[in-house]
Amino acid sequence: MDPDTLVDVRGLNHWFGSGEARKQALFEVSFSLTRGSFTALMGPSGSGKTTVLTLVGCLRAVQDGSVRLLDHELNGATEAGLVALRQRLGFIFQGHNLHESLTATQNVMMGVQVRRGVPDPLARQAASHALGLVGLADRAGYLPANLSGGQKQRVAVARALVGNPALVLADEPTAALDKDSAAEVVDLLKRMGRARGTTTLLVTHDNRILDRADRILTLQDGRIARDEAPRG
Amino acid sequence: MSRLLQALFGRLPIGWLQLTHNRTRFAAALAGVAFANVLVFVQLGIMNAMGTATLKPYTFFQADLMISAGDANALSEGGNVARQWLLQAMADPDVADGVGLFVGNVPWDRGDKDISLTTFGVDPAKPGFMVPDIAADLGLLEVQDAALLDRLARGIGKEEAAAIRPQTPLSFETQGRTVTAYASFTGGGGFGGDGYMLVSDQTFLSLFPARTSTAPDHILLALRPGAAPEAVIARLRALISDPSLRIRSFAEAGQEDLRYQQTRRPTGIIFGFGVLIGVLVGLVIVYQVLSTDVADHLREYATFKAMGYGPRFFLGIVLEEALVLGLFGFVPGLIVGTTILTVMGKITTLPLAMTPAMAIGVFLGTLLFSSLSGTIATRRLAAADPADLF
Ligand SMILES: Nc1ncnc2c1ncn2[C@@H]1O[C@H](COP(=O)(O)OP(=O)(O)O)[C@@H](O)[C@H]1O
Ligand SMILES: [Mg+2]
Numbered sequence: 231m232d233p234d235t236l237v238d239v240r241g242l243n244h245w246f247g248s249g250e251a252r253k254q255a256l257f258e259v260s261f262s263l264t265r266g267s268f269t270a271l272m273g274p275s276g277s278g279k280t281t282v283l284t285l286v287g288c289l290r291a292v293q294d295g296s297v298r299l300l301d302h303e304l305n306g307a308t309e310a311g312l313v314a315l316r317q318r319l320g321f322i323f324q325g326h327n328l329h330e331s332l333t334a335t336q337n338v339m340m341g342v343q344v345r346r347g348v349p350d351p352l353a354r355q356a357a358s359h360a361l362g363l364v365g366l367a368d369r370a371g372y373l374p375a376n377l378s379g380g381q382k383q384r385v386a387v388a389r390a391l392v393g394n395p396a397l398v399l400a401d402e403p404t405a406a407l408d409k410d411s412a413a414e415v416v417d418l419l420k421r422m423g424r425a426r427g428t429t430t431l432l433v434t435h436d437n438r439i440l441d442r443a444d445r446i447l448t449l450q451d452g453r454i455a456r457d458e459a460p461r462g
Numbered sequence: 463m464s465r466l467l468q469a470l471f472g473r474l475p476i477g478w479l480q481l482t483h484n485r486t487r488f489a490a491a492l493a494g495v496a497f498a499n500v501l502v503f504v505q506l507g508i509m510n511a512m513g514t515a516t517l518k519p520y521t522f523f524q525a526d527l528m529i530s531a532g533d534a535n536a537l538s539e540g541g542n543v544a545r546q547w548l549l550q551a552m553a554d555p556d557v558a559d560g561v562g563l564f565v566g567n568v569p570w571d572r573g574d575k576d577i578s579l580t581t582f583g584v585d586p587a588k589p590g591f592m593v594p595d596i597a598a599d600l601g602l603l604e605v606q607d608a609a610l611l612d613r614l615a616r617g618i619g620k621e622e623a624a625a626i627r628p629q630t631p632l633s634f635e636t637q638g639r640t641v642t643a644y645a646s647f648t649g650g651g652g653f654g655g656d657g658y659m660l661v662s663d664q665t666f667l668s669l670f671p672a673r674t675s676t677a678p679d680h681i682l683l684a685l686r687p688g689a690a691p692e693a694v695i696a697r698l699r700a701l702i703s704d705p706s707l708r709i710r711s712f713a714e715a716g717q718e719d720l721r722y723q724q725t726r727r728p729t730g731i732i733f734g735f736g737v738l739i740g741v742l743v744g745l746v747i748v749y750q751v752l753s754t755d756v757a758d759h760l761r762e763y764a765t766f767k768a769m770g771y772g773p774r775f776f777l778g779i780v781l782e783e784a785l786v787l788g789l790f791g792f793v794p795g796l797i798v799g800t801t802i803l804t805v806m807g808k809i810t811t812l813p814l815a816m817t818p819a820m821a822i823g824v825f826l827g828t829l830l831f832s833s834l835s836g837t838i839a840t841r842r843l844a845a846a847d848p849a850d851l852f
Contacts, residue, residue, distance in 0.1 A: 289768060289851075340474065
């Protein structure tokens with residue numbers, strides 16, 4: 231495998247349900263992501279985008295085919311192995327999923343403290359820094375209930391990026407946001423990706439985001455239909 | 463508090479933050495735990511008081527062995543023992559002395575209130591069988607119808623009791639006779655009577671004409687110094703041809719009585735059951751609070767799972783919550799429990815009190831059972847699937 235390849239998916243098939251209800255969601259999906267790239271994953275609803283994301287993100291067991299992530303084969307990996315790998319990923323969900331009882335800083339700290347032995351002051355410092363990068367230094371002590379939708383999603387971005395993940399997986403992170411907030415969040419992801427060499431795989435329908443992507447993968451009925459580079 | 467826990471766990475005290483986020487629910491949960499603690503404290507207090515009260519009369523006497531009827535589960539229960547066994551036992555080389563002990567209840571019409579005195583008939587010539595405090599006054603009982611009266615008996619005023627002296631005796635009518643108390647000793651009201659009285663065996667027999675000197679309720683034996691009680695008991699068993707009699711050390715007799723009161727008598731069983739109910743109430747409350755809390759935070763937990771937090775982390779949060787509930791619920795429970803026991807003790811004149819052993823035991827029990835509830839509540843975490851977050 232090319233040393234620049236962070237994710238390599240080969241012949242990935244996936245089924246949901248069992249017996250009569252068993253339904254194939256992915257068919258022989260293959261693609262790879264290079265380090266530092268910013269890739270948009272597109273396709274109509276039900277085409278399998280989320281399924282791809284959960285498989286690459288170690289949130290589901292690989293049934294058939296190969297997913298290599300950070301030099302680990304996910305097909306046949308143990309649950310503990312998957313948990314350990316997830317600590318090196320950053321997730322941004324459609325909802326912000328912040329913990330209501332934790333302040334912005336504390337929520338971001340959770341992204342650092344997943345690794346054992348990070349001393350508390352260091353985690354706090356890293357969290358403050360990450361909040362500063364997403365422009366929320368002045369909201370550090372706020373509970374999620376006192377933040378706007380865009381601010382909450384930016385906290386979630388800071389939480390995903392604070393641990394310097396090798397790969398950021400985002401599923402329509404801007405769907406719940408207004409135009410300006412959406413653009414802000416995506417720019418932020420791109421900027422931080424470029425500054426830290428983070429690889430990003432982002433599911434979106436948003437055309438404004440597509441302009442910013444290095445590469446666009448399109449899924450159709452569980453198959454890769456197109457793989458294009460808009461400015462290359 | 464948050465900082466303290468943070469230093470303690472080396473991570474954010476999420477359990478604490480989560481519990482205290484919803485203050486009303488937190489307060490309700492603490493009240494619930496405190497309530498369970500109070501239940502257990504009151505029941506334990508009553509059980510303890512029953513123990514103290516049961517063993518109280520045993521503290522009046524000094525003996526090595528006691529022989530009682532087979533059905534004499536308590537000092538004032540069961541049949542009597544033939545005096546001939548006392549004479550037989552005295553034949554054993556290691557038995558130094560022996561005495562018959564009579565027990566009966568004497569009513570005393572105090573005008574406003576009738577009280578009942580558990581009355582012991584003893585041989586006034588054998589002070590060696592009484593504790594020194596009582597032994598000193600035992601000679602007073604040589605006089606017919608003389609008595610030593612319990613100065614802590616219910617219904618007898620402090621001043622009235624303190625005034626009882628040979629120069630200023632206290633007389634009262636009972637069983638058609640006039641009994642005169644020339645001195646007092648420390649007893650106390652229990653569950654079975656309002657206090658105690660000591661009289662000579664002769665006086666006892668005139669108060670209870672149906673009883674005879676040949677059949678006391680118990681036989682107390684004193685052994686020679688250095689004698690092995692177990693060996694003497696074995697010899698007495700062989701010697702005494704009535705196999706239904708209980709022959710045991712005096713201390714063991716007290717313990718048998720206590721076990722009987724706590725496990726076989728309805729009151730003992732009811733209070734023991736009360737402790738169980740208290741523990742169950744506490745378990746259910748903590749489980750309910752924690753499992754609701756887990757259910758309310760499934761999305762957050764799933765997010766943490768996605769971020770790479772493992773099962774130990776989640777168990778840690780829930781145990782943290784369990785310990786916080788146990789600890790913070792215990793403190794008000796202890797305060798309220800102590801207050802209730804003190805007030806109840808004052809009203810009933812039963813020896814009701816909070817003891818350090820009770821407080822420590824209930825505290826450890828609270829932490830243990832809270833943790834148990836917490837561990838059960840984590841089963842709900844399985845429902846938090848990070849793959850469902852997208
Ligand atoms: N947990 C699931 N159980 C059963 N079927 C599922 C599940 N998740 C997704 N699917 C099915 O798999 C297909 C792909 O779904 P998904 O990956 O969510 O598509 P997309 O994210 O592109 O909308 C759909 O037909 C969907 O119904
Ligand atoms: Mg989807």
